[in-house]
Structures are given as structure tokens and as C-alpha cells.
Amino acid sequence: MPPADLSSGRFDFSDVGVDIVSNIQVTLKDGAVREFPLGTTVAEVAIALSRKLAQNALAGSINGRVVGLNTPIDVDAAVEIYTFDDPEGREVYRHSSSHLLAQAVQRLFPGTQLGIGPAIQDGFYYDFDSDHVFTPEDLAAIEKEMAAIVQADLPIERREVSREEAIRFFTEKGENYKVELVRDLPEDAVISMYSQGDFIDLCAGPHLPSTGAMKALKLMSLAGAYWRGSEKNKMLQRIYGTSFPKKTLLDEHLHRIEEAKRRDHRKLGQELGLYTLLEEGPGFPFFLPKGMILRNELEKFWRQAHEKAGYQEIRTPVILNQSLWERSGHWFHYKENMYTTQIDEAEYAIKPMNCPGSMLVYRQDIHSYRELPLRLAELGLVHRHELSGALHGLMRVRCFTQDDSHIFMLPSQIKEEIIGVIDLVDHFYSTFGFSYHVELSTRPENSMGSDEAWEKATEALEAALQAKGVAYKLNPGDGAFYGPKIDFHLKDCLGRTWQCGTIQLDFQLPEKFDLTYVGEDGQKHRPVMIHRVVFGSIERFIGILTEHFAGAFPAWLAPVQARVLPITDRHRDYAVEVRDALAAKGLRVELDDRNEKVNYKIREGGVQKIPYLLIVGDKEAENRAVAVRKFGAGDQGAMALDAFVDKLVQEVAEKAHS
Numbered sequence: 001m002p003p004a005d006l007s008s009g010r011f012d013f014s015d016v017g018v019d020i021v022s023n024i025q026v027t028l029k030d031g032a033v034r035e036f037p038l039g040t041t042v043a044e045v046a047i048a049l050s051r052k053l054a055q056n057a058l059a060g061s062i063n064g065r066v067v068g069l070n071t072p073i074d075v076d077a078a079v080e081i082y083t084f085d086d087p088e089g090r091e092v093y094r095h096s097s098s099h100l101l102a103q104a105v106q107r108l109f110p111g112t113q114l115g116i117g118p119a120i121q122d123g124f125y126y127d128f129d130s131d132h133v134f135t136p137e138d139l140a141a142i143e144k145e146m147a148a149i150v151q152a153d154l155p156i157e158r159r160e161v162s163r164e165e166a167i168r169f170f171t172e173k174g175e176n177y178k179v180e181l182v183r184d185l186p187e188d189a190v191i192s193m194y195s196q197g198d199f200i201d202l203c204a205g206p207h208l209p210s211t212g213a214m215k216a217l218k219l220m221s222l223a224g225a226y227w228r229g230s231e232k233n234k235m236l237q238r239i240y241g242t243s244f245p246k247k248t249l250l251d252e253h254l255h256r257i258e259e260a261k262r263r264d265h266r267k268l269g270q271e272l273g274l275y276t277l278l279e280e281g282p283g284f285p286f287f288l289p290k291g292m293i294l295r296n297e298l299e300k301f302w303r304q305a306h307e308k309a310g311y312q313e314i315r316t317p318v319i320l321n322q323s324l325w326e327r328s329g330h331w332f333h334y335k336e337n338m339y340t341t342q343i344d345e346a347e348y349a350i351k352p353m354n355c356p357g358s359m360l361v362y363r364q365d366i367h368s369y370r371e372l373p374l375r376l377a378e379l380g381l382v383h384r385h386e387l388s389g390a391l392h393g394l395m396r397v398r399c400f401t402q403d404d405s406h407i408f409m410l411p412s413q414i415k416e417e418i419i420g421v422i423d424l425v426d427h428f429y430s431t432f433g434f435s436y437h438v439e440l441s442t443r444p445e446n447s448m449g450s451d452e453a454w455e456k457a458t459e460a461l462e463a464a465l466q467a468k469g470v471a472y473k474l475n476p477g478d479g480a481f482y483g484p485k486i487d488f489h490l491k492d493c494l495g496r497t498w499q500c501g502t503i504q505l506d507f508q509l510p511e512k513f514d515l516t517y518v519g520e521d522g523q524k525h526r527p528v529m530i531h532r533v534v535f536g537s538i539e540r541f542i543g544i545l546t547e548h549f550a551g552a553f554p555a556w557l558a559p560v561q562a563r564v565l566p567i568t569d570r571h572r573d574y575a576v577e578v579r580d581a582l583a584a585k586g587l588r589v590e591l592d593d594r595n596e597k598v599n600y601k602i603r604e605g606g607v608q609k610i611p612y613l614l615i616v617g618d619k620e621a622e623n624r625a626v627a628v629r630k631f632g633a634g635d636q637g638a639m640a641l642d643a644f645v646d647k648l649v650q651e652v653a654e655k656a657h658s
Helices: 042-049 051-056 087-108 136-152 163-172 176-184 247-263 265-271 289-308 322-328 355-362 411-431 451-468 538-548 569-584 598-607 618-623 641-654
Strands: 023-027 033-037 059-062 065-067 077-082 123-129 156-161 191-196 199-202 216-226 235-244 319-321 340-343 346-350 374-383 399-409 435-441 472-475 485-491 497-506 528-533 562-566 589-591 612-616 625-630 634-640
Touching (some): 042 051, 042 077, 065 087, 077 087, 087 123, 156 163, 247 538, 322 346, 355 374, 355 399, 399 411, 411 485, 497 538, 562 569, 562 598, 569 618, 634 641
Parallel strands (some): 023 077, 562 612
Antiparallel strands (some): 123 235, 191 199, 340 346, 435 485
């Protein structure tokens, strides 16, 4: 058979006297429609589109179903091609990498049974049941064997089998965990196995076409993991790894990991005296004096911005009666995460969220339509029970302060109010130098309320995003149980994303709490409500800021903004004058007059990441000046004292973030 002429999207069979009578219509991602012979593979479509695309292709989809490149297309279909830039492509690449790991382990350690080996964020893992206890030294040998398998470029082939055949095959191989997985599959499930050389695994796929497609691999760590996540089952050995199509991408990833370790907020929090976590209160952070300065600056900024935006601050109790949580729906949807207590033989709960308290505040008055929108804001301390294994510094705690706001409004005000919140969130994140992306989450399975209310709420959020020209990703089924939401995911300097701000539109709680306002017609009407946060959790936001700035906070947030370093004792009097000049302008300044060499003081100031070190000696005292060292930039030269004070005051006032 002659070679295919893929550039035209057709095969030429004229030399063998065969007419093409059965073609398929392929609809591409951009909406274009191309015609191909029946049975054309996804890889052949990629070749027809672009040589570069074909070189980078890892997988594809046919009518939304992710498939391998060798999958034939036998119906008219929408087809996409995935590369490593696509989440689907990365998942196929890394899941194939996990099979590579499993094959290498079984070659080096015969008798090892396989658990599961999925792709995960930034990598993959595989769980093993082996008599051999894996050590960090083993990882190098396993990596070497993985490289040999890549070099062999073994075809990766899929085969569908019956349930009985799969059970018989894995029973004969002594793969007890695979047999269990097969038995637990639904009766009508398609059971497939993937082979690469002498290695065969149970897997739904898809996978790369061959082992040679995997280029840069690195095994990262070892851990223990219960089979199927249950403590009742055997503890298996888990090997974590990562993989990339280019070594440069792997090197960049490993650099980010090392940089993340250097920036770890738990380590920096201790070193800089900001906050700590103690075994006497797991998941309950302690803020130290310098950490409180940082926290108070954030809260001050929050209050100023909200007052300017027309919010009124309230504070509601931490403990409220069970009946309130039943009315709000939290008792039925969130009880397992709530702490409870008994007072005067009645059941109470420590609040996991601030919204029910805000409902009670609204109900204290009769409201007119003229008062709306009413924007109530609260820095409310909430408690949520998290499993001990999920706790992580300030990022995942059991008590935290939510910067909650609840906006009560007329239905006609929804779009305008959502736009106002979007603008406020943008103001906050731009102040810290964060970029962000937006996601819209729709109705989940365990929701409450009518279809009509949910549709109306979702359309309102979409309309506001479109009016602002904000691009967003749709997350079907990921909304709150009482309404759809907009989430803001900010990006830090390492490219990591953090979900912080959120806007949730709620038609349900005003109904449950019988909230009303008196309309223009003199009758009672139901307000619509927005739940929203900007920081999300102040504790978590501080952790994010600590890692983003590597503890070197901008001057307006830094617990100590400047430190004065006299060169010798005879310069102390002028150093005190410098300190007092800064303090008089409300700046946070320290005097380091210890009997130590000035270079030692400079190094220590650098370790503590103080924005400005001011060295004073004879020349500075004579000229009423300071020699300025800026953290991260080094020696800035001499500057008149008054000029430096004005400069720092302006920098703080402008909240410069770099």
C-alpha cells in the first residue's frame, strides 16, 4: 500500500485500484471541518494538521473522550490533539511514566505486587507491596532501569479482555490487588490491559504510543500509603516521581521545588519570629509580636478599603445554638467539620462560617429598598475540624479568620454589586503584585433550592464576568450547596496558584431566614445575598505572602521597616536621632547599638530581611545623612536623612510591592 498523503487529509489508493467510499468528517478545536478516510488515527490527524503538532502530540480526544494517539476514528467526530501544555496531555504522559516506574521496580525486585499508579499534580506515584524495603539509594537504581526501558522504545499496546480473563491473568501472576480491583469493577465495565514489553498492567488508559516518548524523569521521594486509603488495609510503599518531555523543563521544576523549600512559610515564620505551631494546639496557630504587626497591617488595609467601598463592619459570636445551624443548612451539610459543645443542656456549635450570624444582624431592623444594597463585613474567627494529616502550617488550619462580607440587595442590583466585588478583589491582589485567573463553579449534587433560582444566580454571575470582560474557566458542579460562585486563583512568584477570593450568589439563605425588605410598593420582598471574601483566610494569606516574598516583605508590611546601625559607640547619639526621626513619622524602626562590628550587624539585618539598613558614622553624622542598604539591592549610597524619611514614608503610603 502506498504511503498516506496526510497533508490533504486523504489517502491515495489510486495505484491499487481502490476507491475511497467511506470517509469521516472531523471537526477540529477551531471549528474547522476536515475529511479523512474511515479509520484514520488521532496521530494521523495530528500529522495532517502540523508537523510540529504531530511531534509534540501525546494524546487526543474523540467526542470529548481522551484516547491514545493510535486510536482509529470510525465515526464523524470532534477531535482534539493534546500536548504537554494541556492538562489531558500531561496526565497521559505522567500516567505512562507511572507504568514505566512499575515495570522497572518489578524488573529489579521480582515478586513485588502492584497497587495503583495515577498521575497527580506535577508528577505521578505507584504503590508497591514488596518484601524489600525501598531506600533513597534504590531510587537511583530504579531511575537507571527506567532509562533503559525508555531507550528500548517498547510499544505500549492496549487490549480489552473479559472479566474472567483479567482475573485469571492477574491471579496467575500473583497480583492480588489487581484481582481485587477487577472484581470491584461494574459488571458492564470495559476491562483493558496495557503492555510494554514483558510488563502488563490493568489500566483504563490511555497511554503514550511507546516508552521512548518519555524523556526526562526523576524519582522524588518515598512514603507509606494504606491500600485504598483505609487504615484497615495493609501499608504499601509509595514511590513519587515526576516527568517532563524536556530536561530543561525538569530542571526548572526541580529548581522551583528547591526554591519552595527555601520559601517555606513554616520555616520562615519561625526564623523571622512571625508565628508558630505547637503540639499543644495542632492546627491552631500562634502569632508572635512581629507576626501581629504584619497581620494588623493587613487588617488595617482591609478596613480602609472596605470603608471606602461602602461596607459596614460587624462582629458576631463564635458559638451559636444548634437550631441556627439547622436553619442555615450547615448542620446537615457540614456537621462532620464542626466543633460542638453543650451549654445549659442545649446543643451549640462553634461557627465554621460567618454567614448565619450576618443573617441575624440583618434581621434586627426593618429594611427599606432605599437602604439596599447593605454591605456588612466581618473579620470573623471560624473553626473547622480538619484531619491531622491534612494540616499544613498556615495553609490548612483548624481555626482562621475569614474576611467575610455579606451584601443584601435588590434583584436589580446583582450585576452591579458583583462587578463592585470584582473591582475590589482586583484592587487587593494588584496591591500585592499578584496576577490571578477566575473560575465559575455551578450547582453541585448536594445543593438546596429550585432549578429556577440556581439558573438565575448562575446567569447573573456570568453576566457580571462578561460585562467586566473577565476570562473565566467553568467548573460544573463545584459550587457551594446554597449557590454558584466565582473563585479567584492568584499566582505567586513560583507560578503556584492559590484559591483565595470568592463571590457566592445566594437565593437560599434569605429564604431560610425569612429576610425581607419593604419595597417601593409598601410590601415585603425577599433580598438577594452575596457571600464574598478577598483574603479568604488571613492566616493562609499570610502564609502565601511569606512564601511569595520569601519573608522579604515590602516596606509597608514589614514588621521592622528600617534598622539604624551606628559604626561605633561615638555614633550612637546620632543613631538615636535617626531612629527618632523615622519613628516620629510613624515608621517602624529599630536601633542596633550592640558592641558588634558593623559588618556583623549588616549580615544579621539581611538574615532578618529588614527592608532598609541605615549605617551611620562620622561622615553621616556630620552631614545629617544615612548610608542606605536596601534588602535585595545592596548599597544605595548616602542620602540626606530628611530625604530618606520622606522616601520611605511615600513608599509605605503607596504600598509599593517591589
